Amino acid sequence: MRGLIGVFVLFLAGEVLGRTGLVDRSYLPPSSVVLVHAGRLLVNADFLRDVLFTLGGWSSGLVIAVVIAVPAGLVIGSVPIVNSAARVLVEFLRPIPAVALAPLVVLFIASQSEMERTLAAYAAMWPILMNTIYGVGDVDPVARDMARCFGLRPSAVLLRIALPSVAPFVATGVRLASSVALIVTISTELIYGSGGGGLGQYIFAASGDPDGTPDVFAAVAITGALGLALDLLLTRGERRAFRWHFDRLGKNG
Amino acid sequence: MSAAATGIRTSLPQRRRLRKALTGTALRWSVFAVAVGLWQLATRTVVPEDYQIYFPPPTTIGDQLYRTWFSGPASHAFLTATATHDLLPSLARLLGAWAVSAVVGIVLGVSLGRSEHAVEYVEPLIHFGRSIPATTVIPVFIVLFKFSTAMRVSVIVFGVIWTILIYALEGARSVEPLQLDLARVFKLGRLRRLSLIVVPAAAPKIFAGLRISLSLSIILMTTSELVGASNGIGFFLANAKKTFALPEMWSAIVLLGILGYVLNSALLQVERRIMGWHRNTRRIED
Amino acid sequence: SGSNAAEKKDSGGLEKKNIKVGVLPTWDAAAVYLAIKKGYFTAEGLNVTPVTMANPEEAISKNVSGAVDFAHNGYVSPTMASNRGLKLRIIIDGAQAKSNMYVVVTPKKTSIHSPKDLAGKKIGMTTSKGLPALLTSAALQLAGVDTKSVQFVDVPYTNMGAALQNGSIDAAFATDPFLTRFEQTLGARVVLDTINGPTADFPIGCYHTSERFAKQNPKTVAAFQRAMAKAQTLAATDRNEVAQVLPTYIKGLTPQAAQTITIGTFPTSLNKSRAQRVADFMLQQHVLTTHFDASTLE
Amino acid sequence: MLEVKNLSHAYAEAATKVLENIDLKVDSGELVSIVGPSGCGKSTLLRTIAGLIRPTSGQIRLGGTLVQDVPDNLAVVFQDYSRSLLPWMSVRDNVAFPLRGRGMDRKARRAAAEEALDAVGLSYAARKYPWQLSGGMQQRVAIARAIAYRPALLLMDEPFGSVDAQTREELEDLVLSVRANQEMTILLVTHDIDESVYVGDRVVVLGRHPGRVIGDVAVALPGNHDQITTRELPEFVHLRAEIGRLVRQAAEANPAA
Amino acid sequence: MLEVKNLSHAYAEAATKVLENIDLKVDSGELVSIVGPSGCGKSTLLRTIAGLIRPTSGQIRLGGTLVQDVPDNLAVVFQDYSRSLLPWMSVRDNVAFPLRGRGMDRKARRAAAEEALDAVGLSYAARKYPWQLSGGMQQRVAIARAIAYRPALLLMDEPFGSVDAQTREELEDLVLSVRANQEMTILLVTHDIDESVYVGDRVVVLGRHPGRVIGDVAVALPGNHDQITTRELPEFVHLRAEIGRLVRQAAEANPAA
Numbered sequence A: 001m002r003g004l005i006g007v008f009v010l011f012l013a014g015e016v017l018g019r020t021g022l023v024d025r026s027y028l029p030p031s032s033v034v035l036v037h038a039g040r041l042l043v044n045a046d047f048l049r050d051v052l053f054t055l056g057g058w059s060s061g062l063v064i065a066v067v068i069a070v071p072a073g074l075v076i077g078s079v080p081i082v083n084s085a086a087r088v089l090v091e092f093l094r095p096i097p098a099v100a101l102a103p104l105v106v107l108f109i110a111s112q113s114e115m116e117r118t119l120a121a122y123a124a125m126w127p128i129l130m131n132t133i134y135g136v137g138d139v140d141p142v143a144r145d146m147a148r149c150f151g152l153r154p155s156a157v158l159l160r161i162a163l164p165s166v167a168p169f170v171a172t173g174v175r176l177a178s179s180v181a182l183i184v185t186i187s188t189e190l191i192y193g194s195g196g197g198g199l200g201q202y203i204f205a206a207s208g209d210p211d212g213t214p215d216v217f218a219a220v221a222i223t224g225a226l227g228l229a230l231d232l233l234l235t236r237g238e239r240r241a242f243r244w245h246f247d248r249l250g251k252n253g
Numbered sequence B: 001m002s003a004a005a006t007g008i009r010t011s012l013p014q015r016r017r018l019r020k021a022l023t024g025t026a027l028r029w030s031v032f033a034v035a036v037g038l039w040q041l042a043t044r045t046v047v048p049e050d051y052q053i054y055f056p057p058p059t060t061i062g063d064q065l066y067r068t069w070f071s072g073p074a075s076h077a078f079l080t081a082t083a084t085h086d087l088l089p090s091l092a093r094l095l096g097a098w099a100v101s102a103v104v105g106i107v108l109g110v111s112l113g114r115s116e117h118a119v120e121y122v123e124p125l126i127h128f129g130r131s132i133p134a135t136t137v138i139p140v141f142i143v144l145f146k147f148s149t150a151m152r153v154s155v156i157v158f159g160v161i162w163t164i165l166i167y168a169l170e171g172a173r174s175v176e177p178l179q180l181d182l183a184r185v186f187k188l189g190r191l192r193r194l195s196l197i198v199v200p201a202a203a204p205k206i207f208a209g210l211r212i213s214l215s216l217s218i219i220l221m222t223t224s225e226l227v228g229a230s231n232g233i234g235f236f237l238a239n240a241k242k243t244f245a246l247p248e249m250w251s252a253i254v255l256l257g258i259l260g261y262v263l264n265s266a267l268l269q270v271e272r273r274i275m276g277w278h279r280n281t282r283r284i285e286d
Numbered sequence C: 001s002g003s004n005a006a007e008k009k010d011s012g013g014l015e016k017k018n019i020k021v022g023v024l025p026t027w028d029a030a031a032v033y034l035a036i037k038k039g040y041f042t043a044e045g046l047n048v049t050p051v052t053m054a055n056p057e058e059a060i061s062k063n064v065s066g067a068v069d070f071a072h073n074g075y076v077s078p079t080m081a082s083n084r085g086l087k088l089r090i091i092i093d094g095a096q097a098k099s100n101m102y103v104v105v106t107p108k109k110t111s112i113h114s115p116k117d118l119a120g121k122k123i124g125m126t127t128s129k130g131l132p133a134l135l136t137s138a139a140l141q142l143a144g145v146d147t148k149s150v151q152f153v154d155v156p157y158t159n160m161g162a163a164l165q166n167g168s169i170d171a172a173f174a175t176d177p178f179l180t181r182f183e184q185t186l187g188a189r190v191v192l193d194t195i196n197g198p199t200a201d202f203p204i205g206c207y208h209t210s211e212r213f214a215k216q217n218p219k220t221v222a223a224f225q226r227a228m229a230k231a232q233t234l235a236a237t238d239r240n241e242v243a244q245v246l247p248t249y250i251k252g253l254t255p256q257a258a259q260t261i262t263i264g265t266f267p268t269s270l271n272k273s274r275a276q277r278v279a280d281f282m283l284q285q286h287v288l289t290t291h292f293d294a295s296t297l298e
Numbered sequence D, E: 001m002l003e004v005k006n007l008s009h010a011y012a013e014a015a016t017k018v019l020e021n022i023d024l025k026v027d028s029g030e031l032v033s034i035v036g037p038s039g040c041g042k043s044t045l046l047r048t049i050a051g052l053i054r055p056t057s058g059q060i061r062l063g064g065t066l067v068q069d070v071p072d073n074l075a076v077v078f079q080d081y082s083r084s085l086l087p088w089m090s091v092r093d094n095v096a097f098p099l100r101g102r103g104m105d106r107k108a109r110r111a112a113a114e115e116a117l118d119a120v121g122l123s124y125a126a127r128k129y130p131w132q133l134s135g136g137m138q139q140r141v142a143i144a145r146a147i148a149y150r151p152a153l154l155l156m157d158e159p160f161g162s163v164d165a166q167t168r169e170e171l172e173d174l175v176l177s178v179r180a181n182q183e184m185t186i187l188l189v190t191h192d193i194d195e196s197v198y199v200g201d202r203v204v205v206l207g208r209h210p211g212r213v214i215g216d217v218a219v220a221l222p223g224n225h226d227q228i229t230t231r232e233l234p235e236f237v238h239l240r241a242e243i244g245r246l247v248r249q250a251a252e253a254n255p256a257a
Ligand SMILES: Nc1ncnc2c1ncn2[C@@H]1O[C@H](COP(=O)(O)OP(=O)(O)OP(=O)(O)O)[C@@H](O)[C@H]1O
Pocket: D011, D012, D018, D036, D037, D038, D039, D040, D041, D042, D043, D044, D045, D079, E131, E132, E133, E134, E135, E136, E137, E162, E163, E164
């Protein structure tokens, strides 16, 4: 409920900005116009197909990122040698924009959806990896010592002690990575789409259309809403999976 | 050896620790060297001949990196004209924007994190905002700030502030309940509770957010320079790409990597200094 | 291999029958769509699928990697790419410019009334390293303006209108359909026609393939050329046919607008000197630093 | 001073009650020991009195006013002392930081912290961090923090559980002297029945399943408290036997599932 | 079984030594109590024996082989028991999970966990989570976990500090019976001198600044152990007085800064 009030305030701000006449309305449409266009888009089958396409790139990219980054983060975070070895590479690669690599990746990957998946996974990997590494550092040493005393192998310590206690931390990483993946998927479609479809392609096409500005804003707003919806979904999953965490912090009523 | 494998170490004497640090550094860079070596090999074997022009060997890139950016006179700290023209303005915008995001993000995140009501108003906005590609809001910033530094800075801020905000928020939310009870019992005022308990307790997550956002700001700095720019690494990168100046393009990519590494190491030093207690309570070693 | 041989047999000697063509969504790609529509490709035994490319670099990369077999492109990017050592072959001359097609416009409220007033100003264009910059500087030189004083900034069309209106840029390089749009919404006025004198009939569109593909598939290339030649001729002579296909691949272009937008000329033969003209022009405008022998592109 | 009326508490809607109909009156300056079997609700009771959890029903009044939130002028030594120390502060700062609210300047805070640390025998560890201390030392830091704060009401949850017998006796005497000098009201939860009799003016015994007051024994020992002579008094021996019996009974009550 | 030779430990290069020249021999099946003033290094000693920290100098041998890493077949009840319980597991799972390494199937693990929980009087809380338990209950979970594991060597660091007197006695007897039935070797750190004598075959007294063995007293009490009669034996009374004196001496040693 309160969230709606927040959204409403943003809406008003957009409306005011759009109506001040600072710039022609066709270049910065007020919120109400955007809303109307968004409404129209949401019943447009072609547009919905684009949304689904983007969601495909997003989800597969995110899944790949999780599958790679969580185990890698656990190992890097807990094995000092690997940590030393990986650090330079990780820190070196992290700031390189996925989109800067696109012209090179495009040589190897022809299919647009595969390209999206690859770049989204690349970009989404880092927040998850970093969070996992940080999370491993945050494991209570008493719990770790306990596990070692009970003869758990290092791998079991990772799996049974480190993983569950980093899980809430990782979940934060996944939620962040989720929006990163969405952004990169759309940006890839925007910059390197090859007619495959997707929200980014829609925005690209609409921005090529002289009358398309409100549609661009509408699509952007829908992107944001999509991100919000995905986050709600992930949060719900997180609360369910890590009940103990939230109960302990007194956050579940 | 399994002590090493689980990362649990306790109190090694100083000398052993120094030796370890040295071997750590040696290891780190030798892995890096091996990686570069493999890359050099790959550019001539794995990469098909037709594309080799797209993948110049690291030696060529290194040479280009030196010539384009770092072969200047000693009086200019060896920076070339290109570097002063493109690297320095980028760096200034990047650091400025990151600092703004950090201050605003942390203040907002921590205060929201400890106030269940306020957060309910804003949380949807945060998740809405952070899902929007910064590139798509560039027109709004152009309208507001023209092609000024402010416009570029706001693109970076828009792109990274969410990350910092969310980490600060999560950090503030997951403070040990007993420590909050402590603050209540001793009647700490809002400000003291934040500064003495919530911020330090959230600090590990805040730093995680800062580190992630730092490299993200480099990415957004690059992005912000694609529109209406007359200088910057992103501008240089885009031009190199358009003119098929591939070694130059690679030199800019590598430069971004170096920038990220250097800034991250600096931040890590700060973190280590401030968060000594955390490393010790968690027995983290390098 | 066996399957290749099988394919050759039932496709009348063509090395490759299923062809992907990368196209930039500009008016001159109409020829590809006409050729499909009129069955010119099918008549040659080719099955052609157009694939939209986002920019000239992508078209070249994807052509080199084989993701597309042929690519529609401008002349500037392939020339620069070849100059850097990429092995491309221009196989069809696609389009040339016409006057009043590429212009520089100013917003309604402006102090710029003649080309000379552009001195010391900021001009927005989609790429400051490509054709717009080349044409603009040539036109400015012709008008006696010191091009060093003029700043070209990269602004995608998405942001151009807003940038022009709030004064982020003083003028903008524009072509249709944006030109019409700027005139209508901003009251934009043309201050400089860049197709003039040395740039008259300037070559602006071609089709290329990779050297490897050209060597391995000479018959396919020839078949493609034949079909496209027919399409170019049709496009050059029948504006109405062109107008009909434009809205099918340029998003947001209405059929009415398609009838009225300014488009250039479709040349009907591959004139080998045209690539060299572009290369020489680029050298003259200092986009290339050394002489480039465009015959390597043939 | 403190009046608990008909207090009941259950941790969650459906759960069985942890505390049921607790009535308790504590006078100003009194030191009341609370004993009872493990899990009977002693900590829960202290937490409701501290205003940290709101009881399901019943009232708590402090100096006549209803406790709705954490009252002023209160200090708590938590049972989980190690978590209640802030790892980012030195031992001294851990003791000194609550004094900020007391309007004391830096120097005064430090002096007070050092005095309190000295009282618990830890002045030598003032500059260390909590994780560099043994369990018993950490517990004493928590005690020092509470004492330095000079609260009107002090709640202590098994404050001496991790220290050796000798130190424990010293700390018991410390609490008695602090109480005498500063007009403090103290509630002290303990498992040591001797201790409850030695330090308490009264011993309240809680039963289990649910937690109820099953005994409230006034302690009236003649003479000054002294670790050796007091414990040898026949009154002392009698009282500890009586209370021991009560706790024993309570502990044998069958736990509800 | 266990042999500690000339062991010294300092937590950091420059710091004063916490343990100095500790020599200790424990036979198989023996139960050795360790007492000493707060902060003298008892926990540190247990942690070195458990292989969790590497001593600065000296050797530890277990069954003849040098302890370099955490030895097999070991269980520890940590002093900071609340942090050693995993908050994401129910009480039962907390007890059962170390048994995975024992090659027991799910059912057998559960049964063993429930049996151990029953032994510490917590079977009714098996489905709760650690943070839903009182301090004393958490401590008993940690004990149940160690017992269910049936280690060859059991290290307990003040394992009964947070439970009431009655429960404490029951747990002491539980440890004694477990030791008797399972041929376990046990080291038990305690602050309760009576307890050290009651459960120990020997009581080792550590001094402070630095931690050194200042007494090693064999306990030979006639007859079966019984909470009431044993504690009344004159040998018992004599021993506790002797050990009490040693600890008192040690506690009064001046702490180095
Ligand atoms: N956060 C909680 N959620 C649910 N139940 C709880 C919670 N805290 C305590 N309990 C339950 O309340 C009961 C009383 O707990 P409490 O901590 O008050 O006992 P206690 O008397 O302090 O015991 P101890 O002497 O062992 O510390 C126990 O049965 C415990 O399981």
